Amino acid sequence: MLKIGITGGIGSGKTIVCKMFEILGVPVYYADERAKWLTNHDLQLRKEIKELLGRQAYDEHGQYNRKWVAAQVFDNPELLKMLNSLIHPRVFADTDQWFLQHQHKPYTLREAALMNAAGDKNDFDSVIVVSAPVGLRIERIRKRDPQRNEEEIKAIIDRQKTEEQFASIANHTIMNDDEHLLIPQVLALHEKLTQQA
Known part of the structure:
Protein backbone atom coordinates (compact mmCIF):
# COMPACT_ATOMS: atom_id res chain seq x y z
CA MET A 1 0.00 0.00 0.00
CA VAL A 28 -8.33 9.64 3.82
CA TYR A 29 -6.90 10.37 7.27
CA TYR A 30 -7.65 13.95 8.32
CA ALA A 31 -4.82 14.77 10.74
CA ASP A 32 -6.32 18.03 12.04
CA GLU A 33 -9.74 16.44 12.66
CA ARG A 34 -8.15 13.47 14.43
CA ALA A 35 -5.98 15.83 16.49
CA LYS A 36 -9.19 17.60 17.62
CA TRP A 37 -10.75 14.24 18.49
CA LEU A 38 -7.66 13.10 20.40
CA THR A 39 -7.43 16.34 22.43
CA ASN A 40 -10.93 15.56 23.70
CA HIS A 41 -10.78 11.77 24.06
CA ASP A 42 -7.18 10.78 24.87
CA LEU A 43 -7.12 11.03 28.68
CA GLN A 44 -3.32 11.15 28.96
CA LEU A 45 -3.13 13.89 26.33
CA ARG A 46 -5.84 15.91 28.12
CA LYS A 47 -3.86 15.67 31.36
CA GLU A 48 -0.63 16.81 29.66
CA ILE A 49 -2.34 19.74 27.91
CA LYS A 50 -3.85 20.92 31.22
CA GLU A 51 -0.42 20.66 32.86
CA LEU A 52 1.08 22.78 30.07
CA LEU A 53 -1.64 25.41 29.62
CA GLY A 54 -3.83 25.21 32.73
CA ARG A 55 -7.46 24.20 33.28
CA GLN A 56 -8.72 26.87 30.83
CA ALA A 57 -7.49 24.67 27.98
CA TYR A 58 -10.84 22.86 28.46
CA ASP A 59 -14.20 24.58 28.78
CA GLU A 60 -16.87 24.04 31.45
CA HIS A 61 -18.22 21.08 29.44
CA GLY A 62 -14.80 19.42 29.37
CA GLN A 63 -14.26 20.14 25.66
CA TYR A 64 -10.92 21.33 24.29
CA ASN A 65 -11.07 25.13 24.22
CA ARG A 66 -9.51 25.61 20.76
CA LYS A 67 -10.14 29.34 20.55
CA TRP A 68 -8.58 30.06 23.95
CA VAL A 69 -5.63 27.74 23.26
CA ALA A 70 -5.07 29.33 19.83
CA ALA A 71 -4.97 32.79 21.45
CA GLN A 72 -2.32 31.57 23.94
CA VAL A 73 0.01 30.05 21.34
CA PHE A 74 -0.56 32.38 18.35
CA ASP A 75 2.23 34.80 19.27
CA ASN A 76 4.21 32.38 21.40
CA PRO A 77 6.18 30.04 19.11
CA GLU A 78 7.86 28.29 22.06
CA LEU A 79 4.54 27.45 23.70
CA LEU A 80 3.13 26.28 20.35
CA LYS A 81 6.16 24.05 19.91
CA MET A 82 5.59 22.53 23.37
CA LEU A 83 1.89 21.96 22.65
CA ASN A 84 2.69 20.34 19.29
CA SER A 85 5.25 18.09 21.00
CA LEU A 86 2.35 16.68 23.05
CA ILE A 87 -0.21 16.38 20.24
CA HIS A 88 1.88 15.31 17.23
CA PRO A 89 3.23 12.01 18.65
CA ARG A 90 -0.36 10.98 19.53
CA VAL A 91 -1.53 11.81 16.02
CA PHE A 92 1.37 9.84 14.47
CA ALA A 93 0.56 6.79 16.64
CA ASP A 94 -3.11 7.12 15.69
CA THR A 95 -2.12 7.37 12.00
CA ASP A 96 -0.05 4.17 12.24
CA GLN A 97 -3.07 2.29 13.61
CA TRP A 98 -5.25 3.75 10.86
CA PHE A 99 -2.76 2.71 8.13
CA LEU A 100 -2.86 -0.88 9.44
CA GLN A 101 -6.66 -0.92 9.11
CA HIS A 102 -6.42 0.14 5.45
CA GLN A 103 -3.38 -1.82 4.27
CA HIS A 104 -5.53 -3.83 1.83
CA LYS A 105 -6.10 -0.66 -0.26
CA PRO A 106 -3.78 0.28 -3.18
Whole structure:
Protein backbone atom coordinates (compact mmCIF):
# COMPACT_ATOMS: atom_id res chain seq x y z
CA MET A 1 0.00 0.00 0.00
CA LEU A 2 1.30 3.44 -0.94
CA LYS A 3 1.15 6.12 1.75
CA ILE A 4 0.48 9.49 0.16
CA GLY A 5 0.53 12.83 1.96
CA ILE A 6 -1.78 15.62 0.81
CA THR A 7 -1.28 19.23 1.86
CA GLY A 8 -1.70 22.85 0.83
CA GLY A 9 -2.26 26.24 2.40
CA ILE A 10 -5.47 27.34 4.10
CA GLY A 11 -8.14 28.00 1.46
CA SER A 12 -6.35 25.98 -1.22
CA GLY A 13 -9.15 23.40 -1.33
CA LYS A 14 -7.46 20.35 0.29
CA THR A 15 -10.76 19.21 1.79
CA ILE A 16 -12.74 19.22 -1.47
CA VAL A 17 -9.91 17.34 -3.21
CA CYS A 18 -9.82 14.78 -0.38
CA LYS A 19 -13.60 14.30 -0.65
CA MET A 20 -13.17 13.55 -4.37
CA PHE A 21 -10.58 10.88 -3.57
CA GLU A 22 -12.94 9.43 -0.94
CA ILE A 23 -15.71 9.17 -3.57
CA LEU A 24 -13.22 7.08 -5.59
CA GLY A 25 -12.86 4.73 -2.59
CA VAL A 26 -9.55 6.06 -1.28
CA PRO A 27 -9.31 6.17 2.55
CA VAL A 28 -8.33 9.64 3.82
CA TYR A 29 -6.90 10.37 7.27
CA TYR A 30 -7.65 13.95 8.32
CA ALA A 31 -4.82 14.77 10.74
CA ASP A 32 -6.32 18.03 12.04
CA GLU A 33 -9.74 16.44 12.66
CA ARG A 34 -8.15 13.47 14.43
CA ALA A 35 -5.98 15.83 16.49
CA LYS A 36 -9.19 17.60 17.62
CA TRP A 37 -10.75 14.24 18.49
CA LEU A 38 -7.66 13.10 20.40
CA THR A 39 -7.43 16.34 22.43
CA ASN A 40 -10.93 15.56 23.70
CA HIS A 41 -10.78 11.77 24.06
CA ASP A 42 -7.18 10.78 24.87
CA LEU A 43 -7.12 11.03 28.68
CA GLN A 44 -3.32 11.15 28.96
CA LEU A 45 -3.13 13.89 26.33
CA ARG A 46 -5.84 15.91 28.12
CA LYS A 47 -3.86 15.67 31.36
CA GLU A 48 -0.63 16.81 29.66
CA ILE A 49 -2.34 19.74 27.91
CA LYS A 50 -3.85 20.92 31.22
CA GLU A 51 -0.42 20.66 32.86
CA LEU A 52 1.08 22.78 30.07
CA LEU A 53 -1.64 25.41 29.62
CA GLY A 54 -3.83 25.21 32.73
CA ARG A 55 -7.46 24.20 33.28
CA GLN A 56 -8.72 26.87 30.83
CA ALA A 57 -7.49 24.67 27.98
CA TYR A 58 -10.84 22.86 28.46
CA ASP A 59 -14.20 24.58 28.78
CA GLU A 60 -16.87 24.04 31.45
CA HIS A 61 -18.22 21.08 29.44
CA GLY A 62 -14.80 19.42 29.37
CA GLN A 63 -14.26 20.14 25.66
CA TYR A 64 -10.92 21.33 24.29
CA ASN A 65 -11.07 25.13 24.22
CA ARG A 66 -9.51 25.61 20.76
CA LYS A 67 -10.14 29.34 20.55
CA TRP A 68 -8.58 30.06 23.95
CA VAL A 69 -5.63 27.74 23.26
CA ALA A 70 -5.07 29.33 19.83
CA ALA A 71 -4.97 32.79 21.45
CA GLN A 72 -2.32 31.57 23.94
CA VAL A 73 0.01 30.05 21.34
CA PHE A 74 -0.56 32.38 18.35
CA ASP A 75 2.23 34.80 19.27
CA ASN A 76 4.21 32.38 21.40
CA PRO A 77 6.18 30.04 19.11
CA GLU A 78 7.86 28.29 22.06
CA LEU A 79 4.54 27.45 23.70
CA LEU A 80 3.13 26.28 20.35
CA LYS A 81 6.16 24.05 19.91
CA MET A 82 5.59 22.53 23.37
CA LEU A 83 1.89 21.96 22.65
CA ASN A 84 2.69 20.34 19.29
CA SER A 85 5.25 18.09 21.00
CA LEU A 86 2.35 16.68 23.05
CA ILE A 87 -0.21 16.38 20.24
CA HIS A 88 1.88 15.31 17.23
CA PRO A 89 3.23 12.01 18.65
CA ARG A 90 -0.36 10.98 19.53
CA VAL A 91 -1.53 11.81 16.02
CA PHE A 92 1.37 9.84 14.47
CA ALA A 93 0.56 6.79 16.64
CA ASP A 94 -3.11 7.12 15.69
CA THR A 95 -2.12 7.37 12.00
CA ASP A 96 -0.05 4.17 12.24
CA GLN A 97 -3.07 2.29 13.61
CA TRP A 98 -5.25 3.75 10.86
CA PHE A 99 -2.76 2.71 8.13
CA LEU A 100 -2.86 -0.88 9.44
CA GLN A 101 -6.66 -0.92 9.11
CA HIS A 102 -6.42 0.14 5.45
CA GLN A 103 -3.38 -1.82 4.27
CA HIS A 104 -5.53 -3.83 1.83
CA LYS A 105 -6.10 -0.66 -0.26
CA PRO A 106 -3.78 0.28 -3.18
CA TYR A 107 -3.04 3.64 -1.51
CA THR A 108 -4.21 5.94 1.27
CA LEU A 109 -4.07 9.70 1.78
CA ARG A 110 -3.04 11.53 4.95
CA GLU A 111 -4.21 15.13 4.88
CA ALA A 112 -2.39 17.73 6.98
CA ALA A 113 -1.46 21.41 6.80
CA LEU A 114 2.03 20.71 8.18
CA MET A 115 4.05 18.27 6.09
CA ASN A 116 7.59 17.52 4.99
CA ALA A 117 8.70 16.10 1.66
CA ALA A 118 8.23 12.35 1.20
CA GLY A 119 10.87 10.47 3.21
CA ASP A 120 11.82 13.55 5.25
CA LYS A 121 10.88 12.44 8.78
CA ASN A 122 7.82 10.60 7.45
CA ASP A 123 7.04 7.36 5.63
CA PHE A 124 5.19 8.88 2.68
CA ASP A 125 5.85 7.47 -0.76
CA SER A 126 4.90 10.82 -2.29
CA VAL A 127 3.19 14.13 -1.48
CA ILE A 128 0.31 15.85 -3.27
CA VAL A 129 0.11 19.63 -2.96
CA VAL A 130 -3.20 21.40 -3.64
CA SER A 131 -2.34 24.85 -4.93
CA ALA A 132 -4.28 28.08 -5.44
CA PRO A 133 -3.32 31.77 -5.72
CA VAL A 134 -3.26 33.64 -2.40
CA GLY A 135 -5.92 36.15 -3.49
CA LEU A 136 -8.35 33.35 -4.31
CA ARG A 137 -7.54 31.58 -1.03
CA ILE A 138 -8.34 34.75 0.95
CA GLU A 139 -11.64 35.13 -0.95
CA ARG A 140 -12.60 31.50 -0.18
CA ILE A 141 -11.75 31.81 3.53
CA ARG A 142 -13.78 35.03 3.84
CA LYS A 143 -16.80 33.24 2.33
CA ARG A 144 -16.29 30.21 4.57
CA ASP A 145 -15.49 32.17 7.78
CA PRO A 146 -17.19 35.58 7.46
CA GLN A 147 -16.20 36.48 11.05
CA ARG A 148 -12.51 36.55 10.03
CA ASN A 149 -11.17 39.77 8.53
CA GLU A 150 -8.54 39.95 5.80
CA GLU A 151 -5.73 40.83 8.24
CA GLU A 152 -6.46 37.73 10.36
CA ILE A 153 -6.50 35.53 7.25
CA LYS A 154 -3.24 37.03 5.96
CA ALA A 155 -1.63 36.44 9.39
CA ILE A 156 -2.58 32.74 9.18
CA ILE A 157 -1.29 32.46 5.60
CA ASP A 158 1.97 34.18 6.59
CA ARG A 159 2.56 31.52 9.25
CA GLN A 160 2.18 28.69 6.73
CA LYS A 161 4.56 27.57 4.01
CA THR A 162 4.79 29.80 0.96
CA GLU A 163 3.58 28.49 -2.41
CA GLU A 164 7.26 27.99 -3.35
CA GLN A 165 7.88 25.94 -0.18
CA PHE A 166 4.81 23.82 -0.90
CA ALA A 167 5.99 23.35 -4.50
CA SER A 168 9.40 22.17 -3.24
CA ILE A 169 7.84 19.18 -1.40
CA ALA A 170 5.32 18.27 -4.13
CA ASN A 171 5.61 15.05 -6.11
CA HIS A 172 2.18 15.82 -7.58
CA THR A 173 0.38 19.18 -7.80
CA ILE A 174 -3.36 19.73 -8.16
CA MET A 175 -4.22 23.24 -9.32
CA ASN A 176 -7.42 24.50 -7.71
CA ASP A 177 -7.37 27.97 -9.21
CA ASP A 178 -10.78 28.12 -10.95
CA GLU A 179 -8.98 27.84 -14.31
CA HIS A 180 -7.98 24.16 -14.28
CA LEU A 181 -10.80 21.61 -13.97
CA LEU A 182 -10.45 19.74 -10.68
CA ILE A 183 -12.17 16.41 -11.41
CA PRO A 184 -9.96 15.43 -14.42
CA GLN A 185 -6.83 16.19 -12.35
CA VAL A 186 -8.04 13.99 -9.47
CA LEU A 187 -9.08 11.17 -11.81
CA ALA A 188 -5.73 11.22 -13.65
CA LEU A 189 -3.76 11.18 -10.40
CA HIS A 190 -5.97 8.43 -8.95
CA GLU A 191 -5.28 6.28 -12.01
CA LYS A 192 -1.53 6.97 -11.80
CA LEU A 193 -1.30 6.15 -8.07
CA THR A 194 -3.43 3.00 -8.48
CA GLN A 195 -1.08 1.79 -11.23
CA GLN A 196 2.01 2.57 -9.11
CA ALA A 197 0.57 0.50 -6.24
